[in-house]
Amino acid sequence: MRWPPKTIMGQWLVGTLLVQLVVFVVFLALSARQQFHDVKERDRAGLERQSSIIAASLAEPMQQHNDVMIDDVIHEVPLAASLKGARVTDTDGKVLRNTSPDLSMMLSAQERALLPQLLMERRYVHLTTEKGDEEGVQPIIADGLIRGILWVTQDSAIIMNTPRRVLENLLIYFPFALLGNMVLVAVLSASIARPLRLLRWASTRVQQDPNDLSGFPLPVPSMAAQNEAGELLMSFNGMVSEIARQRKGTQETLNLLDAMLGTAPIGFAFYDHEYRCVRMNEQFARMQGVALSECPSLRLRDFMPKDLGRMSSMAFVSERLIDQVFHTGETIANREIQVRISADMAPQTWLASYFPVCIDDEVRWAGVIVMEVTERRRAEEAMRRSEELAVAGGLSASVAHEIDSPLQSVTSLLCLIANEDGMNTQSREWLSQAQQELGRVSEIAQQVLSLHRQSSVPSDVKMSELLHGVVGLHGAKLRSANIETHVHVAEDTVLFGYAGELRQMFANLVGNSIDAMQHGGKLEIRARRALHNGRMGVRITVADTGMGMPENVRYRVFEPFFTTKGAEGTGLGLWVTSMILQKHHASLLLRSRQSKYRGDISGTVFSIFFPWEGVPRGPRIVPVAAPVLVNSVV
Numbered sequence: 315m316r317w318p319p320k321t322i323m324g325q326w327l328v329g330t331l332l333v334q335l336v337v338f339v340v341f342l343a344l345s346a347r348q349q350f351h352d353v354k355e356r357d358r359a360g361l362e363r364q365s366s367i368i369a370a371s372l373a374e375p376m377q378q379h380n381d382v383m384i385d386d387v388i389h390e391v392p393l394a395a396s397l398k399g400a401r402v403t404d405t406d407g408k409v410l411r412n413t414s415p416d417l418s419m420m421l422s423a424q425e426r427a428l429l430p431q432l433l434m435e436r437r438y439v440h441l442t443t444e445k446g447d448e449e450g451v452q453p454i455i456a457d458g459l460i461r462g463i464l465w466v467t468q469d470s471a472i473i474m475n476t477p478r479r480v481l482e483n484l485l486i487y488f489p490f491a492l493l494g495n496m497v498l499v500a501v502l503s504a505s506i507a508r509p510l511r512l513l514r515w516a517s518t519r520v521q522q523d524p525n526d527l528s529g530f531p532l533p534v535p536s537m538a539a540q541n542e543a544g545e546l547l548m549s550f551n552g553m554v555s556e557i558a559r560q561r562k563g564t565q566e567t568l569n570l571l572d573a574m575l576g577t578a579p580i581g582f583a584f585y586d587h588e589y590r591c592v593r594m595n596e597q598f599a600r601m602q603g604v605a606l607s608e609c610p611s612l613r614l615r616d617f618m619p620k621d622l623g624r625m626s627s628m629a630f631v632s633e634r635l636i637d638q639v640f641h642t643g644e645t646i647a648n649r650e651i652q653v654r655i656s657a658d659m660a661p662q663t664w665l666a667s668y669f670p671v672c673i674d675d676e677v678r679w680a681g682v683i684v685m686e687v688t689e690r691r692r693a694e695e696a697m698r699r700s701e702e703l704a705v706a707g708g709l710s711a712s713v714a715h716e717i718d719s720p721l722q723s724v725t726s727l728l729c730l731i732a733n734e735d736g737m738n739t740q741s742r743e744w745l746s747q748a749q750q751e752l753g754r755v756s757e758i759a760q761q762v763l764s765l766h767r768q769s770s771v772p773s774d775v776k777m778s779e780l781l782h783g784v785v786g787l788h789g790a791k792l793r794s795a796n797i798e799t800h801v802h803v804a805e806d807t808v809l810f811g812y813a814g815e816l817r818q819m820f821a822n823l824v825g826n827s828i829d830a831m832q833h834g835g836k837l838e839i840r841a842r843r844a845l846h847n848g849r850m851g852v853r854i855t856v857a858d859t860g861m862g863m864p865e866n867v868r869y870r871v872f873e874p875f876f877t878t879k880g881a882e883g884t885g886l887g888l889w890v891t892s893m894i895l896q897k898h899h900a901s902l903l904l905r906s907r908q909s910k911y912r913g914d915i916s917g918t919v920f921s922i923f924f925p926w927e928g929v930p931r932g933p934r935i936v937p938v939a940a941p942v943l944v945n946s947v948v
Contacts, residue, residue: 334492357468358448361397362438365450365466368400372454376402376461388413398447398469402454404462405433417467425451425465432463443467513550520554531555581684584671587640589614589633592679601686632682635668639680645669650687663688717755724752750790772929775816777807777841777854784820785839788828796834797827803841809852811898811929819894822887823856823920829879830860830918844923846901851925862908862916871904899928 368387375383388402388411399414407421407429421429424444432439432453441449448468453460512532531551581598583591590613599606614636615629631651639646646668665687671679728749731737737745781801785792792799809816820839827837836859844853863871863878870876874889895902901923909916 330495331492334488334495338488338492354448358440358450361448361450361466361468362440362452364397365438365452365464368466369452369454369464372402372464373456373461376454377456377459384411398467400467401465402462403465405429405460407463410462414467421465425449429463433460436460512547516550516554581682583682583684584679585614585636585682586679589636598682598684601684632666632668635666636680636682639668639670640677643670643672643677662686663691721752721755728752772810772812775809775811775813777809777852778803778805780813780817781820781839781841781854784817784824787821788824791828792837795828795831797831797837798835799837799839801839803839807841807843807852809924811924812894815894815897819891820854820856822891826887827856827858827860827918830862831858835859835917846923846925849925849927851923851928853921853923855919855921857917857919859915859917862918863906864908868904868906895922898924900924 371387372384375381375387384402388400399412399417401409401413401417402411403409403421407426409419409421412419422444425441428439428441428451432451436453436455438453439451441451443449450466450468452464452466454462454464516532531554532547578595578597581595581601583594583598586592594606596606604612614632631649635646635649638644649666649668651664651666652662663686665685667683669681669683670677671681728745732742732745732749781803785799785801824837824839831837838855838857840855840857842853844851846853867878871888872892874886876889892902903921903923904919905921906918907916
């Protein structure tokens with residue numbers, strides 16, 4: 315038998331069985347409890363009366379110490395059938411008479427412990443022995459003195475006979491009552507279960523093949539013709555007849571649509587209120603990756619490409635727009651939707667228009683026209699980037715041409731002035747400041763010239779020298795800004811690449827860190843051997859405790875001409891850095907945090923991984939027996 319039962323009859327039978335069983339168990343428990351309680355109370359009362367009668371009969375013989383009369387009383391007084399026997403003892407607990415061989419001739423320890431209470435209280439006491447027997451203890455009193463003690467013991471087996479007989483009768487009655495209920499339920503459920511089985515069979519058949527209505531109309535059993543089940547069958551037959559009539563008219567319309575849209579170069583589809591596809595053309599099915607024959611049984615979200623295992627964002631947006639068409643009856647034109655099919659593929663771009671299909675002033679369907687414009691959007695993006703690169707290249711060439719020659723002349727003139735005799739201390743200090751400012755101008759010019767200058771030959775670059783050199787170049791700025799700098803790099807770390815561009819890249823990162831720590835802080839640079847995505851290489855980290863960057867800035871820092879420094883910035887430093895990283899096939903991880911409250915931690919970390927195979931000969935770390943770390947503090 316299947317559990318839980320799937321049929322109405324099975325559920326009724328099992329439900330009736332469980333209800334009857336629970337009711338019987340509860341009634342049996344309550345009845346047994348009451349029966350045992352009543353019997354026990356009745357027998358205890360009888361035990362007390364019997365004990366009092368026997369004790370009263372023994373009072374005079376015990377006073378006179380007449381053994382013959384005591385024996386006559388013991389043997390002549392009738393004992394109830396529920397009593398096992400009686401014993402008579404003196405006040406010290408010595409058994410003088412015993413009517414049953416089943417009773418001990420000596421008092422138990424429990425019984426002896428009761429003697430002081432009996433002598434003191436001089437009244438009847440009920441006792442449950444260690445063997446479970448009920449025992450009534452009655453002092454035998456004559457002329458105000460206790461002459462002896464009567465011990466009357468009940469037979470517990472006989473006491474329980476009445477409750478047992480009641481329980482046995484209940485157990486005999488229960489199966490017959492249960493069987494009668496089950497038969498009644500089976501007869502009543504048959505008139506309901508058969509029509510419902512027909513409905514289940516018909517519904518399953520229509521669900522499997524909505525176009526197959528050959529099994530209708532369903533027969534209405536005579537037994538169910540006058541009840542709700544029969545009315546349900548007849549209503550279902552009428553509903554199916556109406557569906558068949560409407561389907562015939564709809565099919566004619568759809569055949570016309572198929573002829574019109576079958577060869578269209580763009581995707582067409584029509585949806586009902588439940589987002590079920592009524593019709594789609596071959597082009598739309600091909601775009602969605604499904605067979606055209608599958609579309610009538612699918613909802614929109616079923617065949618749209620999944621976004622990383624979740625419901626497609628295109629499906630979600632499309633359902634919302636279809637709802638809008640049904641509610642407003644207005645066309646929604648040229649909506650651009652992006653959907654990512656998998657994590658390793660670029661997002662696709664779809665251009666969709668949604669329009670109402672009305673019948674008798676009612677929006678019956680929502681039509682969708684879809685075109686894939688992914689390649690067109692990529693071409694437009696590539697053209698835009700090319701234009702930006704062209705502007706940046708032209709600007710760098712112009713700046714290089716305009717600054718290079720005057721800069722060399724000014725540098726030479728300052729050198730000649732510095733060698734003149736007779737210059738006072740103040741003038742030499744001014745000259746030194748002028749040379750420092752000129753060095754800054756030279757550095758800016760070199761960064762701009764690097765926009766179009768490419769190193770032609772890569773070489774082994776000793777990273778300890780390069781990084782310490784970059785830090786030394788910014789030494790004055792670091793000291794004036796009260797920035798503590800740590801460089802951790804092994805002496806033997808060698809990277810195969812373009813030395814000038816690497817130096818410029820790290821100079822840009824260090825310069826940005828200095829600008830972010832205007833009130834002091836900590837700058838840490840590390841280089842170490844690392845494994846990333848199954849590739850070996852070198853990871854270099856530049857971390858500062860500056861003000862950090864908000865999320866909108868992090869997404870744009872590598873765009874050309876984007877800057878947060880106002881007129882002081884050009885917006886080219888990190889863009890050049892990104893170009894250098896691409897040239898070395900390196901990957902960069904940027905993390906930044908801004909403090910929300912005073913005392914919070916803030917800062918920015920640039921973590922760059924250079925793979926060994928990034929440049930044709932590949933970056934490498936020369937292995938030695940014991941690498942030595944060189945730490946420098948500026």
